[in-house]
Amino acid sequence: MTLERISKSYGDRRVLEELGFEVGEGELFGFVGSNGAGKTTTMRIVLGVLAADSGEVRWGGAPLDETTRRTIGYMPEERGLYPKMKVHEQLVYLARLRGRSARDARRATDEWLERLGVAERRGDEVQKLSLGNQQRVQLAAALVHDPEILVLDEPFSGLDPVAVDVMSQVLRDKSAEGVPVVFSSHQLDLVERLCDRVGIIRDGRMVAVGTTAELQEHGEARLLCRVEDAPDGWADAVPGVLAREGDLFTLAPDADEQDLLRAALAAGRVREFSWRRPTLTELFRDVVTGEKA
Numbered sequence: 339m340t341l342e343r344i345s346k347s348y349g350d351r352r353v354l355e356e357l358g359f360e361v362g363e364g365e366l367f368g369f370v371g372s373n374g375a376g377k378t379t380t381m382r383i384v385l386g387v388l389a390a391d392s393g394e395v396r397w398g399g400a401p402l403d404e405t406t407r408r409t410i411g412y413m414p415e416e417r418g419l420y421p422k423m424k425v426h427e428q429l430v431y432l433a434r435l436r437g438r439s440a441r442d443a444r445r446a447t448d449e450w451l452e453r454l455g456v457a458e459r460r461g462d463e464v465q466k467l468s469l470g471n472q473q474r475v476q477l478a479a480a481l482v483h484d485p486e487i488l489v490l491d492e493p494f495s496g497l498d499p500v501a502v503d504v505m506s507q508v509l510r511d512k513s514a515e516g517v518p519v520v521f522s523s524h525q526l527d528l529v530e531r532l533c534d535r536v537g538i539i540r541d542g543r544m545v546a547v548g549t550t551a552e553l554q555e556h557g558e559a560r561l562l563c564r565v566e567d568a569p570d571g572w573a574d575a576v577p578g579v580l581a582r583e584g585d586l587f588t589l590a591p592d593a594d595e596q597d598l599l600r601a602a603l604a605a606g607r608v609r610e611f612s613w614r615r616p617t618l619t620e621l622f623r624d625v626v627t628g629e630k631a
């Protein structure tokens with residue numbers, strides 16, 4: 339799926355500015371950005387819930403239309419199940435609505451309820467489920483028609499660790515089947531672990547796209563040096579140390595890290611000494627605060 343130069347304004351407020359990215363078949367793509375950056379707006383445009391002012395969303399070389407959009411599995415941020423309808427009934431209904439036969443719809447519903455661990459709630463009204471279980475049902479709703487693309491708006495928010503694992507595995511499995519999967523999240527450690535590629539959006543523009551390793555090449559590596567029993571300020575006089583945050587040291591480009599190691603050995607017992615690439619959270623901070631954009 340390709341998004342090309344999508345722009346969107348609400349009134350005279352521009353919220354997306356020529357935004358573009360691509361999610362290949364079988365790719366798990368993490369879409370991250372600060373609150374209000376434009377993630378939900380982008381996903382709504384992909385789904386056709388909102389119209390872009392300009393730009394295009396393509397799948398298989400052609401612009402998405404009514405028919406191809408029906409093959410997308412979507413988990414909207416506002417969720418949007420019918421609160422008073424029973425879980426099983428609702429999922430069968432949604433699968434039927436998107437073109438599955440009654441038999442297939444029932445079978446897919448049973449399978450997904452089982453797999454997502456909510457089979458015993460099949461006869462309950464959605465509103466009577468806990469928030470996390472409603473979310474599992476919401477994921478089932480995005481999956482029961484066997485979608486060709488998955489677009490999920492913050493699918494992990496509010497889930498307990500077990501549910502996070504279940505959700506993660508489902509997303510991995512779907513992408514392994516060849517489905518392009520896009521999801522937004524503020525849980526960057528999770529995004530870093532799970533995604534093939536990540537896109538960072540700021541003020542409606544894509545400011546960084548790539549694998550975590552590619553993004554890390556643009557970030558600053560720091561040296562982790564953990565010394566036990568060392569006096570405070572042991573590293574203050576080491577040449578080339580630009581900054582220190584706990585056990586993490588930023589060195590000048592021409593510094594020799596062996597100077598720091600020698601000082602550490604002289605100061606106490608060195609427990610750890612290694613270069614550390616920036617985490618996605620650190621890269622994100624750099625990019626959204628604009629320092630390294």
Ligand SMILES: Nc1ncnc2c1ncn2[C@@H]1O[C@H](COP(=O)(O)OP(=O)(O)OP(=O)(O)O)[C@@H](O)[C@H]1O
Pocket residue numbers: 348353371372373374375376377378379380
């Ligand atoms: N219906 C609307 N009318 C006017 N402005 C809107 C509307 N919907 C969203 N916005 C504005 O568009 C911008 C982008 O919002 P959007 O919901 O896409 O961000 P987001 O990245 O999903 O944020 P979050 O992480 O908080 O969910 C925000 O400034 C928001 O206030």
